[in-house]
Amino acid sequence: MARDRVAHASPVTVCTYAPPGTYGHECGKPATVVAVKTSDTESGIYYAGRCKDHAHAPGHDNAGIIRLEPINGQVNMLLPCGWQRPESVA
Ligand SMILES: [Zn+2]
Numbered sequence: 001m002a003r004d005r006v007a008h009a010s011p012v013t014v015c016t017y018a019p020p021g022t023y024g025h026e027c028g029k030p031a032t033v034v035a036v037k038t039s040d041t042e043s044g045i046y047y048a049g050r051c052k053d054h055a056h057a058p059g060h061d062n063a064g065i066i067r068l069e070p071i072n073g074q075v076n077m078l079l080p081c082g083w084q085r086p087e088s089v090a
Contacts (some may be wrong), residue, residue, distance in 0.1 A: 010076040012047045017054035017061045027054055034074050035065045047074040 012034050016029035031049025039046030047069075048061075055068060 010078055012049045012071065012074045012076070015049050015051035015054055016056060017048075017050055019057075020060050023058075027051055029053070033080060034069045034071055035062065036067050036069060037064045038066065040079065042077040042079055047076055 012031060015031050018025055019027070025030045029051040030086045032052045033050050033055045035048045035050050035055070037046045037048060038044060045066075047064075049071075050062075050068070054062070056062075
């Protein structure tokens with residue numbers, strides 16, 4: 001249902017950790033683990049790739065991580081700009 005709301009799918013392949021002081025400059029190394037955060041994606045969670053150097057970096061881009069998972073084909077189903085989760089689901 002509601003597949004038309006999905007803007008695009010984004011598979012997790014690289015580390016998207018941006019070290020403090022390097023705003024917008026993500027690491028880009030191949031991800032070795034997937035960090036899971038809550039988010040306003042269709043599934044309510046967001047997968048972020050992390051390399052071995054950044055998987056356990058404290059705070060900053062790793063704030064809010066609820067768990068780490070092995071890489072297993074995780075794909076973020078990103079929603080169009082402006083879409084808001086229905087209140088009944090929030
Ligand atoms: Zn990294």
